[in-house]
Amino acid sequence: MTVEVLIHRLDPGLPVPAYAHPGDAGADLLAAEDVELLPGERAMVGTGIAIALPDGYAAFVHPRSGLAVKHGVTLVNAPGTVDAGYRGEIKVTLINTDTKEAFRLRRGDRIAQLVIQRVERASFYEVDRLPGSVRGAGGFGSTGR
Numbered sequence: 001m002t003v004e005v006l007i008h009r010l011d012p013g014l015p016v017p018a019y020a021h022p023g024d025a026g027a028d029l030l031a032a033e034d035v036e037l038l039p040g041e042r043a044m045v046g047t048g049i050a051i052a053l054p055d056g057y058a059a060f061v062h063p064r065s066g067l068a069v070k071h072g073v074t075l076v077n078a079p080g081t082v083d084a085g086y087r088g089e090i091k092v093t094l095i096n097t098d099t100k101e102a103f104r105l106r107r108g109d110r111i112a113q114l115v116i117q118r119v120e121r122a123s124f125y126e127v128d129r130l131p132g133s134v135r136g137a138g139g140f141g142s143t144g145r
């Protein structure tokens with residue numbers, strides 16, 4: 001099942017995002033600029049694209065596991081949420097968690113991946129007391145390690 005997403009290239013010198021393999025959930029997002037991330041540094045990196053999603057969908061910017069494992073480079077806000085009504089440039093909030101090595105990325109490098117998903121919107125009904133549950137208020141490690 002595919003959903004049609006309108007895409008506008010703010011930077012026509014870069015290809016549109018693509019799925020690397022059939023069945024991939026994420027289409028790779030490219031860096032529109034050269035950036036050097038010093039150890040511990042973060043940066044908001046442009047992708048050169050803007051999209052229009054149908055109502056009822058959102059796009060989520062996820063890290064690439066290869067960058068995370070090999071270089072300690074991930075997203076500050078993983079996953080980033082792109083709202084259906086957002087028409088600006090999709091940006092990627094990279095952070096270099098490595099304590100020693102700088103990370104250099106070049107324009108055109110694949111820096112993150114965009115996952116398109118259906119999303120529900122809720123109607124919030126305020127009540128004085130919530131229905132009971134087995135978990136109750138236990139969380140944050142309440143089940144042990």
Ligand SMILES: O=c1ccn([C@H]2C[C@H](O)[C@@H](COP(=O)(O)OP(=O)(O)OP(=O)(O)O)O2)c(=O)[nH]1
Pocket residue numbers: 061077079080081082083084086089090091092093
């Ligand atoms: O990784 C991201 C996260 C967000 N956005 C864009 C699309 C999204 O629709 C908009 C707002 O994102 P969000 O709601 O997460 O940020 P906010 O801090 O709540 O800003 P706002 O007050 O504009 O909603 O920023 C990106 O391009 N990349």
Ligand SMILES: [Mg+2]
Pocket residue numbers: none
């Ligand atoms: Mg917001």
